Amino acid sequence: MAFEFKLPDVGEGVAEGELVTWHVAPGDAIEEDQVLAEVETDKALVDVPSPKTGTIRELRFEEGDVVPVGDVLVTIDVEGEEPDAEPETTDASQADAADVEAATKAAESEADATEAEGDETSATGGRVFAAPSARRLARELGVDIETVSGSGPGGRVTEMDVRASAEEAESETTTSDSDSAGETAEAASDAESTETPEESQPAGNGQTATRATQVQAADREQTLATPATRRVANEVGVDVNEVPTDVTRDGEPFVDEAAVREYAEAQQAAQAADTEALAGEQEPAAATGAEPTAEAERERREPYKGVRKTIGDQMERSKYTAPHVTHHDKVDVTGLVEAREKLKPRAEERGIKLTYMPFVMKAVVAALKEYPDLNTSLDEENDEIVYKNYYNVGVATATEAGLMVPVVDDVDRKGLLQLSSELNELVEKARDRSISLDELRGGTFSITNFGAIGGEYATPIINYPETAILGLGAIEERPWVKDGEVVPRKVMTVSLSIDHRVIDGAEAAAFTNTLMEYLEDPTLLLLE
């Protein structure tokens, strides 16, 4: 009988993983420890090795599926054991029966899904059901309410739906990656130039029309069409007045749904051809996608899962669990800038790129030693505050997959150069997603450098269950009063968020003051 390989616990506390890639196919011979699949969990991509040597019998999930830990991922005919010749053995047939059931279920739910979709488009007869308050909100947010899919009873469009749609539209048109991962997401250790959005402009009617070189667009003033047809036209981004038709009703040109769809498809094809011609070697997604619909351009749905969802869950938990208070201040870091300038070439000689971050980390640790309340977590179960006598500092890092916080352990015991190289390495790993779960865990305090992208103050969200996070603004030359005179100085803003359950505002301010002393005069760190 085949060995059923269940998705193991790929990291502590991980309940499920998304199957990203299969490295094997049924019939493949495999060795023990050979990689079967790549699974994206909680925070990282994990290779799942085979526990046995043998032949792959059946893959139970498809790429893109979310697999709960403990579910059978793959069955393997183990070498040396007898492969069941007869699938009709009791066990196997049971398994098969289960499969069939699962399959029908899946088919059913699929059918349900399509039905539900059908509902949305046709049953409402071209009408959007939404309260006046939701309509008004849509107008305020510049959302065409006809394009919002409703989550309320019967498909009613709620205020939440409108907001979600507005946010979606916004994130589609602003940045393509590093989307709003809470306020800390802006954290990047290097300034990343924000990429220009490549696409995702709503398919304006005019736009489609001008592109559609191969489809003869009609150009009527007025066209009869049922509301349902108009809705479909709206969805596929077609102006009914442009849809060619010979049919008339009451003497007016009449267009039905089929005509609209036909025209939309023709336009799509034409547009795809245009794009191809324009882009040459650059493969246009629309041309290769299975069914390029204009709807897909108007809005795009991405599963909320994996790293994105982890970030979201984490932010949500933090924000809703820990009452945040943020303390803002400014510090003259001219001394720090000079110190770094001085040390930079030395570091370079050893092949290390010295940033400000290691200095800040050292300063933070020095201040934490004076204010241990900020190097804590709250054990809610036991009603105890856990004071950490070690200093593991997480540094928020923007990656393509979203925000990650790699942790540098024992910062108090490491020198600037070591911190620098460790941090650079961790950031690199986070970016190419080779970072291990261990390297993302165990932090006691976090730093986010939102200033790297630009911004004076932000409200960092605490990396729960830690109780404090330091946000750094950009270092800029500003007028500064020193000894009664206004002089240009290098000034940095800092924003410290604390969990007010554990830490009080006065303490936060005191910590910040101490931290600023170290930043102002880094030579103080030598005393550490």
Place this chain on the structure above:
Amino acid sequence: MVVGDVTTGTDVLVIGAGPGGYVAAIRAGQLGKDVTLVEADAFGGVCLNYGCIPSKALISATDVAHHARHAERMGIHADPAIDLTGMVNWKDSVVRRLTKGVEKLCENAGVELIEGRAEFVDEHKARIVHGGDGQGSETIEFEHAIVATGSRPIEVPGFEFDGTHVLSSRDALSLDTVPEKLVTIGAGYIGMELSTTFQKMGADVTVVEMLDDALPGYEDDVARVVRDRAEDLGIDFEFGLAASDWERTDDGMVVRAEDEDGEISEFAADKVLVAVGRQPVTDTLNLDATDIEPTENGFIETDEQCRSGVESIFAIGDVAGEPMLAHKASAEGEIAAEVIAGEPAAMDQQAIPAAVFTDPEIGTVGMTSEEAEQAGFDPIVGQFPLRASGRALSMNDTDGFVRVVADGDSEFVLGAQIVAPEASELIAEMGLAIEMGAQLEDVAATIHTHPTLSEATMEACANALGKAIHTMNR
């Protein structure tokens, strides 16, 4: 007033102080605009002075007498006398109170009121012409203008309004005695409301209508309830006749009407009331000074935001198109003001209710079943007859029904038709249901006060779901 021309400036010039104009002016004032409201005749417009309010005042007053007179079954024996002069005086006091109120509200919102007729000089300038010649005029420069000039009754050729024999609805609301014999031309809502009232006052009313039923535009079963009641009251209906002319006689007048074969019928009368519809007023405005081109029917065409084709000019209310109803005018007034103030407002309401204050009343909102079907829905209908309503029985008024139309798939409420006492009030709930995207269950499962007519609405919704308690479920 100063003789000669004076020029002043304003952010928003509102032309016409009916329910469209005065509401627009108040809202614009609330939003911090410098607003000038110009009215050529009477603040409050048709609605407050010659329309909704006075007609409803007379209808309600008359019903007091009517109910008392027909309450023998309830053990009341009375023969009230109607003193029309007294009634009209009371009605005028109501109107005065309301129109004064409108002026106060405008002033409180910082709106400057000007009496006079506004006509466009160009798309940013209007001249205010004051009554009489040689009064001088002033010119107002405006950033935006809102045209709210309303509508006036349509005249039937051969029946020019003279206020004594040939009456407009406005004249009819200010008579000092009840005519013995009244001929009403037109069985639309205004004709039906006034005919019913005069019949109840003691007049002998004949309604002459070109089409073959009363209340054209309403569903047959809805109109039938009202027509039957009107006939019970003693109103004669003459359908399929077009009024052609009239003549004075020794004891009044004779009204002639012609059927489609050219056959003439004659009706003796003291007065004839012409209520064949209303037409938009644009000829007071010198629209030629702008690029606005009224439609074939005389309306100023507008978009969802009440904008006319001309950037600086908005139009609202009766002059901006059907339905010519006061609440539509007011809603548009708010929208226009908000849009001018830069807010993202738009007339995107799903339904505009309408009420007819006949006996019983009619209230409708949204789609009929047929309209829903045409719009691509698969409608389901629920109905509740008033004779099954405890409240209707206890009011001794059981003709009519509440009908609700919903989408069969999603069960969203799409429309309602109510013929019942207080239908004008009952319809509000269904309007809210439609705007909120309520489903039948939402209304059916809302607890309604007992004993009230509103329970009929709840039951109609339940009926559509096959679970009404007090009527057979289909």
